[in-house]
Amino acid sequence: MDIEKSFSFSFEDKQWVSKLGLGAVITMVPILNFAWSGYMVGIMRNVMSNVQEPLPNWDDFGKKFSDGLILFLAGLVYSLPMLVVICLPLSIMVVPSILAANGDMQEIADAIAGAGSVLFLCLLCVFFVYALILSVIYPAILVIFAREGTLASCFKFREVFDLIGKNTSAFFTAWGVSVGASLVVGFMAGLAQIILAFIPCIGQIISLVLTIGIVVYTSVIYTHLFGQFGNAAFGQNQQIMPS
DSSP states (O other): OOHHHHHHHHHHSTTHHHHHHHHHHHHTSTTTTHHHHHHHHHHHHHHHTTOSSOSOOSSOHHHHHHHHHHHHHHHHHHHHHHHHHHHHHHHHTHHHHHHTTSGGGHHHHHHHHHHHHHHHHHHHHHHHHHHHHHHHHHHHHHHHHHHHOSSGGGGOHHHHHHHHHHTHHHHHHHHHHHHHHHHHHHHHHHHHHHHHTTSTTHHHHHHHHHHHHHHHHHHHHHHHHHHHHHHHHHOTTOOOOOO
């Protein structure tokens, strides 16, 4: 994997300012920002296909929006277990407040409240484990979606784990670099924002622009890294959904 390339490729495109600038604006608009997720998929497809300049144009906005919408819907499905984790203990803990109105039921109410609290803590641990596992395997899900472009492809769990298992070194190299890049860039930006906070008005505007720029830049690093991973895992002659 060419890790350095993931940090520099976007600036090698002569139109990088307009392409990423428009992307930055789109990320700030609710619902419309689905297109940015689709744009990231487009970068991944281009890297997997060895396109010389991976940053896509914005000419096919509808395709990018539909890809982003599919990923959003898949995300909703993946979030359902976490909603259950949150709602189940909360619903149980409502019962004691109802029973507490009856003085004779106070002991039962206290017992249910205690059980609800214990259940909530246990499920909270499950929540964090689930979220961590999902954050690790999500790039593999994204790679498979980039190849096939369907909602069903986001739930091919056997292919996801086979993809990671057969290419463990490349996958965790890309994952580790992407996490490290986000932490380092975020830390540096945080220092810059502290300094900018002392500048009235203009400093806040620059800080906002910097934050959006960081989101965009770390996103393209992420997608390029896993585009390289997909290229290495599936080979150069793979069939990829057009971006």
